[in-house]
Amino acid sequence: MNLVKVPLLTRMRRMTPGQLLLFCIMAAVFIWFITACMVLPILNLLKTVFIENGKISLSSFQKLSKSPRAMKALKNSFILAPTLSLTVGFVGISLVLITEYFDVKGAAILRLGYMTTLIYGGVTLVSGYKFIYSNNGVLTNFIANIFPHFNKTWFTGYWAVLFVMTFSCTSNHMIFLRNAMRAVDFQTVEAARNMGASQWTILRRVVLPVLLPSLFAVTILTFITGLCAMSAPLLVGGKDFQTINPMIQQFAEMTTTSAKSLAATLSLILGAATMILLAIMTAIERRGHYMSVSKVKTKIVKQKINNPVVNILVHFYAYALFVIYVIPVILIVLFSFSDSAHIQQRQLDFSTFSLKNYGELLSKTTAYKPFLVSIIYSALAAVIVGLLVVLACRYIQKSKGTFSATALEYSLMIPWLLPSTMIALSLMLAFNQPRWYMFNKPLIATLQLLLIGYVIVKLPFTMRMTKAAFFSLDNALEDAAKNLGASEVYTFRRVIFPVLLPTVMAVAALNFNGLLTDYDMSVFLHHPANPTLGVKIKSLTEEMGNSSDGVALTFVYAVLMMIISAIVLYLVYGRGGKDNIKE
Amino acid sequence: MIRLNDIEVRFGDFTALKDINIHVEEGQFYTFLGPSGCGKTTTLRTITGFIEPSKGTVMVKGKDITHVPVERRNIGMVFQNYALFPTMSVYENIAFGLRVKKVNKTDIDRRVKEMAGKVELTEQQLMRKVAELSGGQQQRVAIARALVNNPEIICLDEPLSNLDAKLRVQLREELKEMQAKFGITTVYVTHDQEEALTLSDCIAVFNKGFIEQIGTPNEIYSHSKTEFVCNFIGDINRLEKPIVISLNAQTDRNLDPEKHTYIRLEDIHVNNTSAGQAKFRGKVVGNEYFGLYIKYQLEVEGQILKCIDKNDGRQYLKKDDLVEVSINPDDLMIY
Numbered sequence: 001m002n003l004v005k006v007p008l009l010t011r012m013r014r015m016t017p018g019q020l021l022l023f024c025i026m027a028a029v030f031i032w033f034i035t036a037c038m039v040l041p042i043l044n045l046l047k048t049v050f051i052e053n054g055k056i057s058l059s060s061f062q063k064l065s066k067s068p069r070a071m072k073a074l075k076n077s078f079i080l081a082p083t084l085s086l087t088v089g090f091v092g093i094s095l096v097l098i099t100e101y102f103d104v105k106g107a108a109i110l111r112l113g114y115m116t117t118l119i120y121g122g123v124t125l126v127s128g129y130k131f132i133y134s135n136n137g138v139l140t141n142f143i144a145n146i147f148p149h150f151n152k153t154w155f156t157g158y159w160a161v162l163f164v165m166t167f168s169c170t171s172n173h174m175i176f177l178r179n180a181m182r183a184v185d186f187q188t189v190e191a192a193r194n195m196g197a198s199q200w201t202i203l204r205r206v207v208l209p210v211l212l213p214s215l216f217a218v219t220i221l222t223f224i225t226g227l228c229a230m231s232a233p234l235l236v237g238g239k240d241f242q243t244i245n246p247m248i249q250q251f252a253e254m255t256t257t258s259a260k261s262l263a264a265t266l267s268l269i270l271g272a273a274t275m276i277l278l279a280i281m282t283a284i285e286r287r288g289h290y291m292s293v294s295k296v297k298t299k300i301v302k303q304k305i306n307n308p309v310v311n312i313l314v315h316f317y318a319y320a321l322f323v324i325y326v327i328p329v330i331l332i333v334l335f336s337f338s339d340s341a342h343i344q345q346r347q348l349d350f351s352t353f354s355l356k357n358y359g360e361l362l363s364k365t366t367a368y369k370p371f372l373v374s375i376i377y378s379a380l381a382a383v384i385v386g387l388l389v390v391l392a393c394r395y396i397q398k399s400k401g402t403f404s405a406t407a408l409e410y411s412l413m414i415p416w417l418l419p420s421t422m423i424a425l426s427l428m429l430a431f432n433q434p435r436w437y438m439f440n441k442p443l444i445a446t447l448q449l450l451l452i453g454y455v456i457v458k459l460p461f462t463m464r465m466t467k468a469a470f471f472s473l474d475n476a477l478e479d480a481a482k483n484l485g486a487s488e489v490y491t492f493r494r495v496i497f498p499v500l501l502p503t504v505m506a507v508a509a510l511n512f513n514g515l516l517t518d519y520d521m522s523v524f525l526h527h528p529a530n531p532t533l534g535v536k537i538k539s540l541t542e543e544m545g546n547s548s549d550g551v552a553l554t555f556v557y558a559v560l561m562m563i564i565s566a567i568v569l570y571l572v573y574g575r576g577g578k579d580n581i582k583e
Numbered sequence: 584m585i586r587l588n589d590i591e592v593r594f595g596d597f598t599a600l601k602d603i604n605i606h607v608e609e610g611q612f613y614t615f616l617g618p619s620g621c622g623k624t625t626t627l628r629t630i631t632g633f634i635e636p637s638k639g640t641v642m643v644k645g646k647d648i649t650h651v652p653v654e655r656r657n658i659g660m661v662f663q664n665y666a667l668f669p670t671m672s673v674y675e676n677i678a679f680g681l682r683v684k685k686v687n688k689t690d691i692d693r694r695v696k697e698m699a700g701k702v703e704l705t706e707q708q709l710m711r712k713v714a715e716l717s718g719g720q721q722q723r724v725a726i727a728r729a730l731v732n733n734p735e736i737i738c739l740d741e742p743l744s745n746l747d748a749k750l751r752v753q754l755r756e757e758l759k760e761m762q763a764k765f766g767i768t769t770v771y772v773t774h775d776q777e778e779a780l781t782l783s784d785c786i787a788v789f790n791k792g793f794i795e796q797i798g799t800p801n802e803i804y805s806h807s808k809t810e811f812v813c814n815f816i817g818d819i820n821r822l823e824k825p826i827v828i829s830l831n832a833q834t835d836r837n838l839d840p841e842k843h844t845y846i847r848l849e850d851i852h853v854n855n856t857s858a859g860q861a862k863f864r865g866k867v868v869g870n871e872y873f874g875l876y877i878k879y880q881l882e883v884e885g886q887i888l889k890c891i892d893k894n895d896g897r898q899y900l901k902k903d904d905l906v907e908v909s910i911n912p913d914d915l916m917i918y
Contacts, residue, residue, distance in 0.1 A: 474664065474666060476662040476663070476664060476666035477666050477668060479633055479653075479660075479662065479666065480660065480662055480666035480667075480668075480728075481668075481679070482633075482653045482654050483631060483633075483653055483654070483658070483659070483660045483729075484654075484679050484680035484683055484728070484732065485654045485655070485680055485683040485684055485732070486654060486679070486680075486683045487654065487683075490683060494668075494679075495668050495670075498668075498670035498671075499668075499669060499670055501670075
């Protein structure tokens with residue numbers, strides 16, 4: 001059905017005075033938010049890079065080229081990103097083949113193990129890996145006991161970062177590539193077999209081509225993750241392997257103008273690289289996905305590996321990966337019940353197990369405050385961003401194709417193109433002094449700044465998901481409500497919003513989950529007296545060698561995070577909930 | 584009751600409707616029939632107010648409602664997929680329009696239950712979510728929701744198109760009964776000619792944004808005014824020149840062989856000497872058994888003609904059987 005485009009002025013003329021006032025207030029809020037919190041800070045960042053003493057200058061790039069640390073960080077990032085794409089690609093594809101394509105015994109258990117990265121990631125995961133693999137780590141000690149000449153300081157630098165990130169970045173594969181694998185029409189596999197194709201030929205010529213578009217997309221996302229790596233290089237990179245983001249953080253923490261300009265320049269390079277990669281990804285997405293053309297699509301049937309030697313090797317590989325994924329989770333859970341002395345010695349003694357560490361979290365202000373701060377920030381940001389995007393999507397839906405709707409949509413998608421470090425830095429540089437568009441109040445070291453950052457960074461994801469839900473709505477529902485005499489506001493409140501609510505709630509839950517242990521943005525924007533969980537875990541992890549109490553607290557945080565994430569993911573994707581998320 | 588005067592609807596450069604003039608009388612079951620994209624739904628949406636015409640007027644009971652917003656028209660509508668609100672119960676769906684009008688709770692309850700009774704929905708079904716109902720029950724909810732507000736007119740936009748064949752026939756009958764029971768002026772949109780012929784008092788056949796013919800089902804079927812209507816309604820044979828020339832030779836008619844001459848399947852008689860003035864020798868080249876009737880393909884004068892014969896056990900012709908075919912020139916439709 002053709003939708004009639006009604007010009008904005010005509011629609012405004014048809015509104016009641018109350019509706020018009022509400023519309024004007026909302027329009028003013030959106031224009032102010034987009035301009036003051038997104039566009040002007042980015043322009044200010046560009047000014048920091050390109051304007052010196054009131055003139056256009058490229059001196060910040062010259063300064064950058066003369067800074068050995070910065071150049072090394074750039075080089076490291078561009079080494080890490082491609083190698084990470086390869087290692088994550090290899091592991092990620094094998095996880096999907098093991099759990100979805102080949103008949104591997106215990107696939108359901110293996111899948112659960114491989115999916116632990118969905119509930120356990122970022123700074124918490126790096127902290128757990130450090131506890132296990134670092135000098136004096138549980139596994140390092142175990143190996144050193146067997147091989148006395150084993151280098152106990154092996155877990156530092158490039159290889160350590162690559163190792164941690166390889167196993168922490170397979171979440172996209174377990175979501176997107178797995179979905180693509182499930183979309184393979186088994187009749188095409190049977191047809192190939194019927195024509196005499198071998199298992200390898202079927203995999204190479206029939207199955208993998210269907211996965212290719214998703215594979216390209218997740219590879220690019222991994223490349224971007226590698227470029228923007230923050231907590232892994234910070235915690236296990238050591239002096240020799242620092243990447244762009246930790247370097248931006250270090251420069252940003254310095255007080256000199258030239259250091260800030262270096263940070264801005266680095267973030268701009270990171271932003272430019274991200275934009276190029278996302279442009280490539282969009283071009284790939286536009287080529288579309290392979291759609292099954294069968295009238296009756298058949299679910300894939302797991303393939304037995306015919307060669308017994310290969311079969312054993314695949315099973316061995318599958319369980320080795322399972323151990324790598326699961327060991328940190330199990331040890332963190334177990335050690336979270338252990339006492340300080342045993343944590344210090346990296347020894348498990350079940351007789352010493354207690355809930356003392358959990359009790360301390362509840363009783364000590366310094367322990368529960370970061371947890372509370374993160375919960376409040378994440379919840380507030382999830383609600384605000386959800387509300388803003390629902391209102392924006394409603395406007396975009398009603399005014400589809402008009403200039404104002406297109407401008408609003410593109411503006412809210414700006415943060416998708418920019419790494420969160422760049423957004424954080426732009427906010428930090430813009431609001432370290434009073435700005436008229438922020439009512440002449442500096443926002444640095446205030447509680448609001450991090451909230452603004454969180455809202456901005458979650459806009460694109462929320463926008464994509466919510467817009468998809470809006471546009472998959474049956475237009476007839478709205479027509480039916482109008483036909484029964486309902487006004488636009490009543491229709492939205494009673495008919496449209498209740499239909500969208502499960503999606504809005506699911507997206508809010510995922511946003512809440514994603515922000516809970518955020519480090520990349522928090523480290524730039526958090527209030528000094530109110531560190532977030534990510535910041536706290538990072539500082540506790542750095543003290544790992546000195547304070548066993550801190551380590552115990554980190555484990556308690558990690559366990560609670562895992563529980564919260566698991567509940568959120570179950571509510572969103574579990575029983576019947578997966579229909580809420582469509583893109 | 585409803586008058587559409589010179590309605591024109593444009594979407595940008597595209598003219599969706601042109602010169603639409605329709606008069607629907609009170610209590611009539613009026614059907615808009617035509618292929619996809621012909622403008623029938625656009626006309627319906629113009630009546631309900633979802634589309635404002637670029638030209639022309641929409642009158643209901645003599646009042647011009649062309650610019651009256653949809654929510655103030657008091658025209659009930661049943662949508663193609665019923666558009667039942669999925670988050671509400673059946674009761675809430677039916678009560679929706681009454682709540683919008685701020686009818687008091689007791690009256691809402693009474694009217695919802697009354698209407699549910701009329702469309703044969705039980706009290707238990709009223710409490711269910713709409714997704715828990717069958718296709719037929721959903722249709723009844725959609726009708727109840729539209730009728731509970733006492734509209735002057737009810738519009739139905741292909742309400743049977745998403746159902747399987749058996750249910751479609753069953754609900755078609757229910758729909759006809761319900762319309763008779765409520766006596767409400769009904770405007771119905773369909774692309775299914777059988778549905779239009781069985782349900783309607785009057786049919787408007789649409790094509791490419793124009794109306795080809797308005798008439799009773801019999802007028803539309805037996806006296807199609809245009810070649811499009813004749814082809815669109817029912818199955819038909821177009822006679823080629825040799826048959827037309829032979830027809831002229833056998834009768835006193837002077838049919839123009841250059842014109843397009845059509846005959847319906849049931850007007851071709853096989854081995855029935857009493858029927859028809861012109862006789863031809865034919866051969867059976869195919870047959871399809873339908874139970875109530877048999878459909879034959881006959882080779883006549885080098886042309887394949889389709890015809891149907893009542894299955895009364897009198898004859899069942901096999902492939903290559905030779906037959907006598909009779910045609911009455913009065914049954915021909917010429918364009």
